[in-house]
């Protein structure tokens with residue numbers, strides 16, 4: 001290839017690893033970064049990627065990209081460093097990029113610790129504040145002062161929820177939260193969640209329908225699954241229209257139990273869909289704040305699904321409604 005030597009020179013100067021493969025997986029080019037970091041052994045002619053790459057996770061990630069002819073991504077550790085690998089197959093070639101993410105991971109961990117510590121430290125003063133305000137409220141007879149105290153108590157309640165959600169999220173993200181999965185009857189769990197939201201739904205005249213087949217079960221941690229459904233149902237009512245509908249159904253596809261939560265609400269504009277699972281992301285800030293939302297609910301949903309080895313996806317149409325699908329491995 002005429003541009004190969006230019007490419008080789010260029011890739012020799014960049015601070016990340018590049019491996020260029022042909023469609024059979026033979027190495028056409030490997031830059032110095034990979035050798036210096038000990039990620040590959042010396043490359044000789046006609047050598048295949050699995051003969052020179054030293055990490056097994058990296059090898060199976062590249063294998064997946066080549067065999068399924070689609071992009072593949074993984075993270076792995078090697079000699080005290082952490083790396084992210086992205087394999088991009090196309091036509092006759094496959095480009096593999098390996099980036100050092102050690103610093104980024106360290107930063108993420110310290111951010112998580114900071115948030116966890118601050119949230120933890122806030123728990124006790126909030127509990128004290130709440131009990132003082134409750135006592136004052138109970139003893140107060142002046143209606144105007146009672147009104148102030150009621151407002152203050154509502155704010156404390158919001159703060160309590162924020163601290164609770166941040167702590168759950170941090171534990172889920174770090175893998176610290178231990179799951180206790182078991183076989184659960186989904187139909188009755190959905191009924192329990194619906195009972196919790198009865199008055200919220202009726203104040204919006206939203207009808208809730210449980211279409212989970214009788215006897216349908218999933219393998220999951222009951223407490224976490226309850227929390228996941230609670231967040232999706234809360235959103236399905238909160239972001240619905242007056243007189244709207246919320247339906248939960250479930251089915252299996254051979255690999256996953258799929259729980260679908262569908263609403264006929266305001267929907268989510270296309271450009272916001274990729275971000276709604278991020279912490280504190282809200283489509284309409286003022287509307288969500290008025291509704292008492294902090295923007296952590298969907299992040300919790302995502303991490304509960306991930307911690308079960310599953311995932312969540314979302315399809316939505318602005319003005320028409322949304323469908324959240326939770327995939328849980330069949331397991332157990």
Ligand SMILES: Nc1ncnc2c1ncn2[C@@H]1O[C@H](COP(=O)(O)OP(=O)(O)OP(=O)(O)O)[C@@H](O)[C@H]1O
Nearest residue numbers: 235239267276282283284288293294295296297298
């Ligand atoms: N079913 C839905 N229909 C329309 N918009 C939704 C729906 N679910 C979530 N959203 C949008 O996504 C944003 C993020 O949702 P998320 O549940 O994470 O936060 P929240 O509901 O604002 O607060 P929290 O759940 O922490 O109380 C919401 O603010 C809302 O804009």
Ligand SMILES: [Mg+2]
Nearest residue numbers: 235293297298
């Ligand atoms: Mg929510």
